[in-house]
Amino acid sequence: MRRVVSSALAFLAFGLLPLTTYASSVSVLTTIKPISLIAKDIVGDHADVKQLLPNGASPHNYALKPSDLRSIDQADLLIWVGPEMELFLQKIASRHDKALQLTAIEGFPLRYYGEQENHEDHDHDHDHDHDHDHDSHDHDGEHSSHHHNHTGIDGHIWLGPQQGITIAKAITERMVNIDADNADYYRKNLDRFINGVHQTTQKIKTELSAYNEQGYFVFHDAYGYFEEAFGLKQSGHFTVDPDRKPGARTLVTIREALVKNKARCVFTEPQFNDSFIQSVSKHTKAKIVTLDPLATNISKDDGRYQAFLSALGGKFVECFDQ
Template sequence: MLTRTRMLAVLLSGLCWTQGAWAQGSPTGPAVVATIKPLQFIAQAILDGEGSVSALIEGSDSPHHFNLSPNDRLRIEQADVLLWIDPKFEVYLAALFADTAASESSLMVTASAISGLTLHRYPDGELDPHLWLSQGNALLIAQALTEQLACIYPDKAPHFRAGLDQFRSGIDKQAQALQRRFSNQHVADYLVYHDAYRYFEHDYGLTHSASLVADPDIQPGMREVLELRETISASSPACILLEPDASPALVNTMVQNDAVKRITIDLLGNSLESSANAYRQLIDHVATGFLSCLNI
């Protein structure tokens, strides 16, 4: 049995798992199943036409609440690699992923456990799971995935490593361009719907003044709403960054100044088609939202 300790050791040491079902791989090529589209985009850049990459959560589905279909379960069982954030983010998958990995039919790559990642935490100590918004983190995830795929399919290792090199080059160029856009600018005060942008903000020296909700799945109480509305009114923010599932009624209650711009950012990239360039497109989308919000 491949225990959690063994799975983590394999991933963090860069060793190959060479027993059981992974020794030869599938004749149809690599199969990677990611939980969310940002992870799918990273994997797609590495495979780049070899095998298949799919995401379990698409469209308006939430990573926090999701019902698996029989087809989803079949994809998980047949995957070479299962790629997710961690058990606290995709709670609904924790038991199934652990059982699948323990059966030695799939390798489970837990992104938050990869060595070297920059991880941010909320004031209560909980991990901010939106770690894909750091381009440096995305590269480390891509590196870990590349090495594991190269172990399973050694004949395709040059292809995977070429994909990684291209991914790294694209991220480096994009990060340099964004640093120029965000540096030495007077940044206006802005709000966020919920505190999900720490990784991107950290990379580019940005800080929001307040978030409307601590948890997008839990509506704040009336006292909290009134206190925050007063704070927002006093700060005169230039804009607020929303998400596709933000509650319009709650936003209207808290932000009563019509002059405050409202910019919607899709952090999961659900409107993007998966491709080798999709991760950079997602970061461009996030950056464009900030730039538009802040008039940079």
């Protein structure tokens, strides 16, 4: 390394190389912004965190570009959720030792979508065990032919604090292997991350404890990990897959629940057109608030994953607090 630095400096003397050449750090590539936030909290300034998908792009329907393939080749570590979320990466990631598939981490606290579906009763209690029954409102077979089906693993793993910590531990382990010289630095960051997430989780729990019985509808069924962590019970969702419009019957069912004040909140998402949410909520008392599961507006500075969880919690409070 020292020889590289001195030759780089020799070049610098002649003005031939940009200043950054000798500060070659590890290159970490994540697929989506929330995973970038966790990675950045662990690697700090000792590695370069880049993101494959543009902010706000949905991993459900992304298509790889040639420049993406170059980025993947150049990365020392590629972090992706798994085929449940980024199906477009499955072939490439399986060929790379440097790929870290989060849903494949041993002992990962995964949720599974319920196999049975309950359409009629929006008031019933969800029991919060692993196979818990999800109110799926896709009567019109919206997801029957789509790869992002509604059984098996729920891929939105970054939305649960416990899951966030598991992701951070896995990233730390990989970084220690890739860059052993800085192992202590990564481990210290991990400790700080875990403490910070625990504190944030307690704070959000306190803020949301008053609203555990409140009904609400979400745009797509992405929030199970967050809901489980904070004792929230959704009344249902407009769509299982954000790329598909909800069926007419789903909209009627949700409209009826809103008219009867069974749900006081409807959450939309910035990534998708929500005109049907606006029309279904019209002339009801329901409040419409935007939830951003992809952390689009959170900066990548220190402690940002906690900021992301807090922002989500804050949106629930904003909606319920009427």
